[in-house]
Amino acid sequence: MRALKAEIGMIGLGLAIGVGVGFLLGRYVWPVRYVGVAPGDLHPQWQAEYVQMVALAYAQDQDLALARARLALLGDPIEVLRQFSNRPAVSMSPAARSAIAQLLRALQTSSSKPLGGPP
Structure with a gap:
């Protein structure tokens, strides 16, 4: 009986050491x-940061054209900007x-202008 408890204790200790080493390796050595x-x-919070960075870069x-292309990665650029400009929870x-x-404003005015072409 005592040998069985010793074996279980050694297995438990080995598992605890293995989990600890695995955590340290995954967290600090090879994250x-x-x-x-x-x-x-x-995440929506980081998407809001992305939209802010695109807008500040445009400013x-x-x-x-570059701002429109960057915002198109999130969807329709005008809708994306409306969504984030009306959101009070986002700290800006x-x-x-x-x-x-x-x-x-720039995107709305550029989309309302007719595209050039033959008359």
């Missing part, structure tokens, strides 16, 4: 790194809120 994740796959360089700096409004 998971996500690379090349599409913006649509991000800086005024490249509407005044500069980001203003940049989103500016980008939304």
Whole structure:
């Protein structure tokens, strides 16, 4: 009986050490790194950060085509901006809120203009 308890104790100790070493290796030595994740796959909080960064980049360089392409990764660019500009729970700096409004206006005016072509 005593030998059985010793075996169970050794197995338990071995499992505890194995789990501990596995945790340390997975957490600190070889952690998971996500690379090349599409913006649509991000958590909604990080999608909001992405939208803010796109809007702030547009405010800086005024490249509407690039901003539209970046927002298209989340869906229809105008709808994406409307969704995030009307969301009060998202904490945004005044500069980001203003940049989103500016980008939304630019996208709406560019989509309302008729595309060039033959008359």
